[in-house]
Amino acid sequence: MTINEIQENIIEEFAQFDDWMDKYSLLIDMGNSLQALDEKHKTPQNIIEGCQSRVWLNADYNDGIITYQGESDAILVKGIVSLLIQVLSGHTPDEILKTELYFIDKIGLKEHLSPTRSNGLVAMVKQMKMFALAYKSKEN
Amino acid sequence: MNTINIEQIRSDFPILNEKIHNKPLIYFDNGATTQKPQCVLDRINYGYEHLNANIHRGVHSLSQRATEAHENARNAVAQFLGADKREEIIFTRGTTEAINLVAFSFGEAFCKEGDEVIVSVMEHHSNIVPWQMLCERKKMTLRVIPMNERGELDLVAYKNLLNARTKIVAVTHVSNVLGTINPVKEIIEIAHNQNIPVLIDGAQAVPHIAVNVKELDADFYVFSGHKIYAPTGIGALYGKEKWLNELPPYQGGGEMIAKVRFEKTTYNELPFKFEAGTPDYIGSTALAEALRYVQETGIEKIAAYEYELTAYCTQRLLEIDSMRIIGNAQHKSAVVSFLVGNIHPYDIGMLLDKLGIAVRTGHHCAQPLIDSLEIPGTVRASFAFYNTKEEIDNFIEALKRVVTMLS
Numbered sequence: 335m336t337i338n339e340i341q342e343n344i345i346e347e348f349a350q351f352d353d354w355m356d357k358y359s360l361l362i363d364m365g366n367s368l369q370a371l372d373e374k375h376k377t378p379q380n381i382i383e384g385c386q387s388r389v390w391l392n393a394d395y396n397d398g399i400i401t402y403q404g405e406s407d408a409i410l411v412k413g414i415v416s417l418l419i420q421v422l423s424g425h426t427p428d429e430i431l432k433t434e435l436y437f438i439d440k441i442g443l444k445e446h447l448s449p450t451r452s453n454g455l456v457a458m459v460k461q462m463k464m465f466a467l468a469y470k471s472k473e474n
Numbered sequence: 475m476n477t478i479n480i481e482q483i484r485s486d487f488p489i490l491n492e493k494i495h496n497k498p499l500i501y502f503d504n505g506a507t508t509q510k511p512q513c514v515l516d517r518i519n520y521g522y523e524h525l526n527a528n529i530h531r532g533v534h535s536l537s538q539r540a541t542e543a544h545e546n547a548r549n550a551v552a553q554f555l556g557a558d559k560r561e562e563i564i565f566t567r568g569t570t571e572a573i574n575l576v577a578f579s580f581g582e583a584f585c586k587e588g589d590e591v592i593v594s595v596m597e598h599h600s601n602i603v604p605w606q607m608l609c610e611r612k613k614m615t616l617r618v619i620p621m622n623e624r625g626e627l628d629l630v631a632y633k634n635l636l637n638a639r640t641k642i643v644a645v646t647h648v649s650n651v652l653g654t655i656n657p658v659k660e661i662i663e664i665a666h667n668q669n670i671p672v673l674i675d676g677a678q679a680v681p682h683i684a685v686n687v688k689e690l691d692a693d694f695y696v697f698s699g700h701k702i703y704a705p706t707g708i709g710a711l712y713g714k715e716k717w718l719n720e721l722p723p724y725q726g727g728g729e730m731i732a733k734v735r736f737e738k739t740t741y742n743e744l745p746f747k748f749e750a751g752t753p754d755y756i757g758s759t760a761l762a763e764a765l766r767y768v769q770e771t772g773i774e775k776i777a778a779y780e781y782e783l784t785a786y787c788t789q790r791l792l793e794i795d796s797m798r799i800i801g802n803a804q805h806k807s808a809v810v811s812f813l814v815g816n817i818h819p820y821d822i823g824m825l826l827d828k829l830g831i832a833v834r835t836g837h838h839c840a841q842p843l844i845d846s847l848e849i850p851g852t853v854r855a856s857f858a859f860y861n862t863k864e865e866i867d868n869f870i871e872a873l874k875r876v877v878t879m880l881s
Binding site: 354355359385387407408409410411445453 | 821824
């Protein structure tokens with residue numbers, strides 16, 4: 335599946351709920367089911383400090399494909415981390431770099447990615463792209 | 475006990491009719507900033523409509539009028555704080571600027587390498603960082619008063635920190651996280667026994683409890699207008715005249731000078747020595763109006779009513795399983811910080827917002843305090859006299875819903 339196909343799937347999944355509570359319940363479920371980040375990856379290097387919550391992000395690069403793992407101490411943030419990983423993990427640096435992440439806005443969770451919420455998510459998206467950029471330049 | 479007219483008061487604050495996510499706004503973030511009554515909003519407009527001219531310099535009537543309004547506002551602040559003289563009130567942008575002013579100017583006048591400054595573990599960053607900057611500049615040491623598990627300062631430890639190298643003590647009157655009302659009168663007396671001056675951060679105190687700087691014998695007392703129903707960008711520093719006279723100016727510019735020559739400039743008298751540039755004369759007059767509004771309502775009545783709200787909220791919060799109240803001091807102001815089980819404060823805050831409830835989450839600009847408690851932050855409900863028990867009931871119902879979702 336392409337990145338945009340995954341984004342579309344997520345939009346569809348959230349579209350079945352009208353009520354914000356159901357949307358948030360789904361997000362919480364996603365947060366809860368996110369695979370825990372291996373303790374060895376919870377290094378100061380991998381931490382993205384927000385004012386409100388902390389996010390850890392790790393990336394591996396094998397056979398031209400980036401795999402992300404992440405975690406947060408806040409469950410709603412963890413839900414979004416899980417979504418971002420679903421969308422971007424398993425793709426090439428090029429695909430990741432040219433992606434426009436529109437699904438967050440479409441599913442009505444944009445407020446979490448507002449820089450003023452300072453929950454570390456904006457920095458996480460930036461960091462995911464930075465990893466892609468770093469691996470791409472390594473490749474060349 | 476509740477003798478304030480809550481309906482009247484609520485109708486004075488237009489923003490209380492706002493809807494958030496289609497729900498009536500419940501504003502419990504008063505520790506961060508307070509809402510403004512109509513009379514303050516009107517005063518801002520009136521200022522621009524009838525009194526707008528640069529002050530102190532103009533010979534024309536409008537400038538005279540504006541100057542008079544600004545200087546009357548100084549009288550109002552002096553009277554509100556119980557200061558002896560109007561010259562002891564310096565207008566600043568707020569608490570932060572006031573503390574920076576003292577940390578800089580006091581440091582220049584009195585501090586040298588090896589000296590010490592004492593703060594407490596429960597300070598807001600604004601009463602830590604300016605002193606750290608001073609310590610860095612002068613190679614001094616910052617000492618920290620610890621607290622007990624209820625969130626009360628350890629005065630025995632405080633006494634032991636004081637020594638011949640201590641130059642100044644800077645402590646908050648009320649903790650913005652724990653709500654603790656510190657025994658500042660005693661703290662000041664202890665320091666004065668060794669001739670050490672004390673600065674009190676009154677940002678969280680003046681909106682909620684009666685403050686008299688003379689009675690406290692504070693050397694410096696600072697607060698922000700926006701936390702006491704006035705606009706943002708205006709606040710005040712009270713300083714004893716003898717100290718303010720000895721401190722060098724903080725910023726240079728117009729207004730603060732007596733004579734400017736390229737060879738040597740002489741400075742203006744108090745209070746103007748510390749007020750470089752065009753002051754916020756619209757803000758100062760709106761602040762005076764806010765103080766008038768508070769005094770008309772009665773600070774004792776406000777304190778009693780807010781105490782009732784705080785006690786009621788605490789009692790209702792404790793209905794919830796795994797509830798931890800952070801800060802259980804014997805004397806508390808209108809702040810309740812809490813955590814529920816292992817739920818992250820951010821999650822509670824985001825979901826409460828969806829239900830129209832504004833609370834604060836996180837470290838509340840007091841990271842050293844939060845770290846010392848070994849928690850990720852807190853959820854904080856902080857009250858003003860326009861809040862009601864009904865709002866608290868709605869908040870508790872919403873919180874129960876949110877906790878169920880997150881558990």
